[in-house]
Amino acid sequence: MNITERLDKLPTWFLNLVFLILLVIPMFQPIGLPIQINEMTRGAYRTIEELPEGSVAIIDYSVGPANILDLASGADAMIYHMFKRNFKLIFISSAADGPMFVEKYPVNVAEKLGKVYGIDYVHLGYFAGAEMGIAAVMNDIGTEYENDYHGTSLNEISLTQEVKNHEQINLAIYIGGGADTMISWIRQVNTPYNIPVVQVVGGTMIAQVTPYFPTQVSGILASLQGSAEYELLVKRPGKAIGGMDSLSLVYGAFILFVLLGNINQIKALLSKGVRK
Amino acid sequence: MSNTIRRMIPTIITFLIGMFTIFVYYIEVPSSISDGSSTIISWGTIIVALATGYGTIILLRNHVRKIQTRQPGEWIYSLTIAVTIFVFPLLYFIAGDTSSIYKLIYDLTISNIGLAVYAIVFFSLATSSYKAFRARNVNSTILLLAGLFVMLQIAPIGAAIWGGFPILGNWILNVPTPGAFRGINIAAAFGLIAIGFRTLLGYDRGHLGISEGEGMED
């Protein structure tokens, strides 16, 4: 087997080892490549900036163990931004795992900023019924929730006494990995009530949500890249920015391997012309 | 009960509930009727929850059988599963899902395993893409170039090499890709309506567990 044939058929273990090493290097030696901010991330930032201070945002925080690292940094940056603008936040979750991560990540951000539970933010927990659940919450929060996540009646919480349904809500945010839930938020929130919707979603869902930007979805944070861009915008560097160096190295190596693996094909194309 | 009635009654129920749900979605009706539709739909959620319990029982039964027969190489994993099936619900009922012990065990097990599996999926995706990205013909060359440009748009290294990569990558993500997806979605929507039509009128009886071809004579 000559060198080009070897490059065409690199073993899986070799590829994985190279990627693993390149993922780890920036943890010890950050590179700091400049990050370009794309229009969808700017759209999300602009939406929050242009809403009046003290607006109410409802956040479907539906991350799971698989996508928490992808999305949590961007979500944290966005929540930080909203708290800085004195937004009132209502956390709900269409995923069963979501509430536990709400307690771990957004609540942490709130506590560091000195926000008061029940006044500045509230965590209602999981709601069943997916799209029907979203419709029910927007129609009347009380139909889906009697108590918050900690068991306190909504009638005893200041924020939920003020915010009853879509009329008091100024922004809806979906943070998660459910492609269908992502679209449900557009259908059940933006279409009937014209409430701006922002999405923080994984990389595989970008192509599905992009057609809705900017008319029905005001902003999109796309996976780790979007999270890093948002951290830059709010000037709060975090794990996402740190991860972009690893991403650059791994993508660079991947592209190199693909190009090297295509040497035989390129040679054939040059000598015989493009075949159908 | 004859086969005809065994098939006819579920088909009639399917038709009535399907048409009621469609009617309520499109026509302005009093809230008592639309609440009825929401209730029927929520029955589905309840049935899924019950079915999850049924599935867990089947899972437990299969693994208990492996433990009883000491199936070589497998019974110890079956024992782990069987123990886990009881530990989490017990913890939930004793301490609640907001307790620190529940969260600790969740973080140590499910959270970490989920992250590990997601990471393995990345490596799997990378190696399968490496094998798939070959310029064998025009279509696969286009796939290769589109993939490369989008990757160079995402990673900062692309902009560092040439400023045109993010522009090209963004164009691919914002113009041909959504266009193609919209076309697929529109066609799929009519396919969905057709399958709904067939299900409502009983031409398709897969939802009743009736094999294709069987019962089509009526």
Place this chain on the structure above:
Amino acid sequence: MIIVSGRVIDFLILVACFITFYVYVYWAERGKTFKIRKIPALEAVSEVIGRAVEQGRPVHFTSGGTGSLSDALAPQLLAGVGVLSHISKTCAELDAKLVVSEVHPDLLPLVVSTIETSYQIYGRDVPEDTVTYIPRGRTYTIGAAALIQREKVAANFMIGPFTHEAVFLAEAGSEAGAMQIAGTARVNQMPFFATVCDYILIAEDIYAAGAYIQGTPKVLGTIVGEDPFKILMFCLLIIGVILATFNVTWLMDILNM
């Protein structure tokens, strides 16, 4: 009767679809035959299973790791069950070992019933452990992939709503040396199947699969009945693009009624 605002055109299109499908079914019952293009993935099912029988290796089927019969992904699950009935009949006929990994507990009885019905046609009993229930999530990703590789399947069918496990299962099947036929209507997973699998069913192909396999004129009529609307949508798209270029909005206003 008043139609809910914002859904008028949807309703009219739905009614028009139902009427058109019924008309095509009526024509089919009166003897009109319809020709539809071949779907290579479905034509290849027998070939793929036959290859598995020759190699003495099993056939694997799975219907995806997400969705349930009570949500918007139910049609994809039912479409998968429709294809499964054909696969199980072919396996029973050719005496191929079938292994099914099932994630949806509400679909489990349908899957078992479908396989039993198919096997009964050929007078065979369904072997124990044909259907393995694997809870959804990462368990399914790893469990189904492990099943594919442990059993060294020669044919891997993946039809239904998939999430990130799509690429992992396809890669597992590829490493096991299986011929793979996959289909999903979830557009973000289609590219992974397209790059790894031998045959793919794209979006509406899986909804048409059950009807295509049955092949009865009545049911084929509903597939053919979709064509007038696709042509209508195509025309609307062209007209819409031209009007939008000149900032004319009446078409959008009508469609938003």
